[in-house]
Amino acid sequence: RNFVVAGMARYLQEKYASASDPAFAALYDTRVQYVDERRRRVLVRASVTGEEKYLSYDLLVGCDGVRSVVREALAKSSNFEMDIGDIFQEFKAVHVEKPPALSASAMSLLPAALPEMTGIALPETGNMVNISMGVPRHRRSKLPAELQSEDIPTVAAYVRKNFRAFDLVDYDDFARQWVGQEWNRTGQVHCSSYHSSPHRIVLMGDAAHATSPSIGMGMNTALRDAHVFYELLVKHGDELDKTLPDFSKERVREGQALTDLAYHLYCFDAKAQLLEVVHIIVRSKLHKMLPRLVEDHPQNMIGRTGVALADVYAQASGLGIIPKHRRINDETRRRYFETSVGMIKDTEGGTSRWLTLGVPIVAISLGLAKYCASI
Ligand SMILES: Cc1cc2nc3c(=O)[nH]c(=O)nc-3n(C[C@H](O)[C@H](O)[C@H](O)COP(=O)(O)OP(=O)(O)OC[C@H]3O[C@@H](n4cnc5c(N)ncnc54)[C@H](O)[C@@H]3O)c2cc1C
Structure with a gap:
């Protein structure tokens, strides 16, 4: 991440700042405090001097990470839904x-x-x-x-x-x-839309879809957001009224697929997770042997050129991985919350009944593997 950010900063410096472009100003060590979306301006504060001022904008790109201040402006709108938690x-x-x-x-x-x-x-x-x-x-x-x-x-x-x-x-x-370190946590964000046309705001990267690093695609998706936005600006001749809604149309499904794959390709139940590892191994081998008969495992499709995360999500859903893990993960999380705040008493094995759902999938895979080995 640091290399990419440093590269972009150098590009801006060389292309605009060094050329003394009057339309360019870089404000380092300065944080957005508040977005006044109705008047299309942001309140910023310099970290060192504490000086505050309003800056007007034509388009506000909210790429300010998991704790996005820009996203708060979208949250004021009644047709915007978001869910902020952790992994x-x-x-x-x-x-x-x-x-x-x-x-x-x-x-x-x-x-x-x-x-x-x-x-x-x-x-x-x-x-x-x-x-x-x-x-x-x-x-x-x-x-x-x-x-x-x-x-x-x-x-x-x-x-x-x-x-x-x-x-x-x-x-x-x-x-x-x-x-030498504490246990870390990291955030997870889902948004129903990534833009506001009247307020000229767009969300990208972790501000829109922060997620677990478990599939290593957060930064990749953030960069792709920026690239798609650029492509749409070119397509619509910089017309924001067309570009902004099209951006949400193209990217919300990718952002949602990203967060849900990173979370639900894995299972909080250790035994179900072990079965899933067996599933990955067996399915990958079978797919290599019989590519037209056995579909690939979604883990192998992530990051493949030309394969969108929404395609991987569709595959993982179709194979039953996402629905099964979602049930176990949601149930596990809910039970943890209920017991930790004292709503119910702690009982072991609350999720084990869900395991039965995983067994047939792996049993079928193993049976097929044995059959293939014997021919
Ligand atoms: C352990 C770990 C491993 C990961 N591995 C991978 C990987 O292998 N591959 C991959 O693709 N992704 C990976 N990721 C995810 C990746 O790091 C993030 O998805 C990516 O950094 C998101 O970029 P971003 O610019 O949207 O947000 P950020 O990187 O969070 O950047 C947001 C920026 O906004 C600034 N900011 C925040 N609030 C304000 C404010 N109010 N005013 C002004 N500025 C503000 C912050 O200082 C920061 O510079 C990993 C993440 C973790 C935690």
Whole structure:
């Protein structure tokens, strides 16, 4: 993210600021406090001096992230719905030397890489990799004591013994970073529309659809938002009355698909998640052998050129993955809330009945795999 942002800042500096373009002004260390959408102006405050002033706008692009102030202006409209929450996961992220087993150019999924925890590994520059390991909130207290320990040798020894995905280069470094940080949370946003024509506002990126990093597509979708908006401006000759509604028409389905895939391709129930991992492996193999007979697993389709996230969502829904996980995840989350605020008493195994729904899918896949192996 930082590289992309720095690249864009340099581009603006070179193209507009250096050319002393009177229409260009960059205000760093300045935050939007409030959007006065009726008068098409924003109140900004300089962080260092505390000075405040109003800036008028022709078009306000709300790309101000998960806690967007610009989005608040849209929320005043009666036909705008939004839902702001978090991903119900608590995670720690470490930046370690890339183990030889890991791809330097692709995201790796690390299902059940540590007890109770699922992770992702994202390649970084300089032969480094970002490993994020998360646990659903209702299982946090069930984590092995060693993973909650603040003693570096204890964590290092435990990870050395129990990290199942691949060998790490330096377990002490992993443990030092693990102990040196709090458990993180990250937000999730759904919006029913990404624009207001009368107020000349458009939302992009996390302001519109913040999500779990679990499929590694938040930044990609934000960049695609900007690109689609540009394409629509060109198509409509800069006419905002046409561009803004068309933007929502094209992008809301992608943003909603992004957030729901990142959340519901995974399951908060550990056993159902394990079955899903088996499903991924079996379906991927069968699809390779019989591409016309067996559809690919949605996880393999993410990020493929020409495949929209809405297409992946349709596939995941059609295969029953999203409906099944949505039921379990929503139920798990609801029960956690009800028990944590004392509405109901805690009982174990509240979601296990949903597991039965997953078994037939995997059983069919396994049966088909055996059949294919025998021919
Ligand atoms: C652990 C992790 C791993 C991830 N990995 C990936 C990945 O592999 N691939 C991927 O595609 N995505 C990934 N993402 C998601 C990605 O980081 C985000 O989707 C992306 O940064 C969103 O960009 P954005 O510009 O919309 O929002 P942000 O990056 O949040 O930027 C918003 C900007 O607005 C500024 N701002 C906020 N409020 C105000 C205000 N009131 N006034 C002025 N400025 C304001 C902020 O300071 C910030 O600079 C990951 C996210 C996490 C947490």
